[in-house]
Amino acid sequence: MKPDPTRFLEVAAGHLMARAAPLLPAYEQSSASVIGLLLTAVAEEFGRAAARRMDENRALRALFAEAAAAVEDAALAARLREAAEGGDPDLRVEALEATNADLRALLIELHAHVEGLASEAARRIEEAIWSELVRSTERRRLTLQIF
Amino acid sequence: MAAPVPDASHAELASRLESYLRPRFADADELAVEQLERIFGGASRETYRFVVRTRSGGGEERRHLILRRDPDGSLIETERAVEFAAYRAFHGTAVPVPEALFLEEDPEPLGHPFFIMEELRGFESSPQAITQPPYAAHAARLARRKWTILGEIARADPKALGLAERMExxxxxxxxxxxxxxxxxxxxxxxxCPQPVIxxxxxxxxxxxPPPAQKISVVHGDFRTGNFLYDAEGEIHxxxxxxxxxxxxxxxDLAWSLNPVWRWAxxxxxxxxxxxxxxxxxWEEASGLRADPEALRWWELFSSVKGQAIWISGAREFSTGRNQDPILALSSWLMGNSQDRAALLTLGRLP
Structure with missing residues (x-):
């Protein structure tokens, strides 16, 4: 697909902010500039959207496979095993996002569960969860962010 | 700067404002609302500046005012009467605020409840501009004023201000x-979508x-760079x-002001x-209070929970079409992730 959609979005954002926005009244000028920034963010997300969701889903399944042996709740362990065996047959971003939401909801349950356990295995899983939470936050980071 | 464009909705709003203000400027023989212009930002309320021109006897007077009107949907659901009362209570104290003039909770006059206050003119409020010339050279003075004023808010007696009866x-x-x-x-x-970090x-x-509060104070609730007016000499107005x-x-309030998501520089x-x-x-010097490190850490982490709640609400407002101001989408994307990073930092988890 040429021109590349990312490039198009960057050009559109620049055009909107540098050429169109200054011609507008103050409020509309600010709105147009914000839309330009949004297009810049979309351009950054466009290229990585499927990859970062697939990476994260894979990482969460690996974490669940490891955690299933450590949890003390049989029903939760079964759900972790089931989730760990899943996959991403549909590579559309919307489908990957829906699966990601399911996996992250299960991650919250797992995290709360292992926080209440005293075992060494639970501490290892908890540390693995924190590491994944840091990585997942960094995956979503956009260049425009001030922090 | 481009002149305000008098579109139909602005003309109607100006006309309704005139009708509302006329009995409130009873001494005026003539009253007109001019230069009505919406101001960008203020995601919780629509904000407009305008001039009310009055003529009485032989003289003419022009007052620059601000209208804050409730929108259909917003980042923050708030009680406008409390906001109005806070402006009134602090006006003329060590905490500089514009004078609040009229509060109207009946939606009939302007379509939504609103209040009107004076416009403090000629100052900057942009959080980006404060890191650039000519303001950046006065960062130390601005910081002293900013956290001194926050200390004054903390030091103030809510009962003496008349706010103890107005706030829960x-x-x-x-x-x-x-x-x-x-x-x-x-x-x-x-x-x-799930929020595992928060x-x-x-x-x-x-x-x-955390331990109990040292005292019950008025908490501004959104005290940060971007929510005050400043000048090029480092004064806050x-x-x-x-x-x-x-x-x-x-x-x-102290914790909110320190949150990393406001690191504009x-x-x-x-x-x-x-x-x-x-x-x-x-802040400690101005308030006479102590910022216990452990208690402050609790409030700093809390400030990321509160911040994330605000960005999440904005995302829902935008997604459902209740309020499609693009700033809601932008803040949800950028600030939402920054807020998770801030929470991880406070928890000692961010490398």
Whole structure:
């Protein structure tokens, strides 16, 4: 697909902010500039959207496979095993996002569960969860962010 | 600067404003609303500036005013009467605020409830501009003024200000739980995707409750760079956006002001102005209170929960079409992720 959609979005954002926005009244000028920034963010997300969701889903399944042996709740362990065996047959971003939401909801349950356990295995899983939470936050980071 | 464009909705709003103001300027023989212009930002209320021109006897007077009108949907659901009362209470004190003039809770005059206050003119409020010339050279003075004023808010007696009766009371040992329960409920209601970082933060906050508040203060609720008017000499002329004001632990405001998501200079300075320890020192000196490190840490992590709740609510407003101001989408994307990073930093998890 040429021109590349990312490039198009960057050009559109620049055009909107540098050429169109200054011609507008103050409020509309600010709105147009914000839309330009949004297009810049979309351009950054466009290229990585499927990859970062697939990476994260894979990482969460690996974490669940490891955690299933450590949890003390049989029903939760079964759900972790089931989730760990899943996959991403549909590579559309919307489908990957829906699966990601399911996996992250299960991650919250797992995290709360292992926080209440005293075992060494639970501490290892908890540390693995924190590491994944840091990585997942960094995956979503956009260049425009001030922090 | 481009002149305000008089579109049909503005013309109608100006006309309705004239009808509302006429009986309130009873001495005027003539009254006209001019130069009505919407101001960008203020995601919780629509904000307009306008001039009211009155003629009485032989003289003409022009007053520059601000209209804050409730929108259909917003980032923050707030009680406008409390915001109005806060402006009134602090006007003329060590905490600079514009004079609040009229509060109207009946939606009939302008379609939604609103209030009107004076416009403080000729000052800057942009959080980006404060890190650039000519303002950046005065960062140290701006920081001193910013956290001194916040200390003055913390020091003030809510009862003496007349705000104790206008704001929901809270006991010193209940401040933290009330605020956490409120913002957690907002996340429960509005989240559109799971929030594992903020859920972990909420559980941590519940396991590590802070000590009771040293005193019950007025909490501004959104005291940060971007919500005050400043000049090129490093003076602050007005504290704005009191829509989340309430009674509570004064550390809540200090923690919010220190949150990393407000690091506009893209370095470690709080609010883009001063090192964190310097900001705390100024606040302690002005307030006469102590910022206990462990208690402050609790409130700093809480501030990320509250911040995330606000970005989540904005995302829902935008997604459902209730309010499609693009700033809601942008803040949800950028600030939402920054807020998770801030929570991880406070928890000692960010490398």
């Amino acid at each position: 009371p809270v006991a010193p040992e209940q401040c933290h739980e009330r605020e956490l329960a409120y913002w957690e409920a907002r996340i429960d209601r509005d989240e559109m 859920r972990a933060a909420i559980r941590w906050l519940r396991r590590h409750p 007005g504290i704005l956006d009191w829509e989340m004001a309430h009674l509570g632990d004064p550390l809540e 893209r370095d470690e300075r709080a609010g883009g102005l001063a090192p964190r320890e310097e900001a705390i020192r100024i």
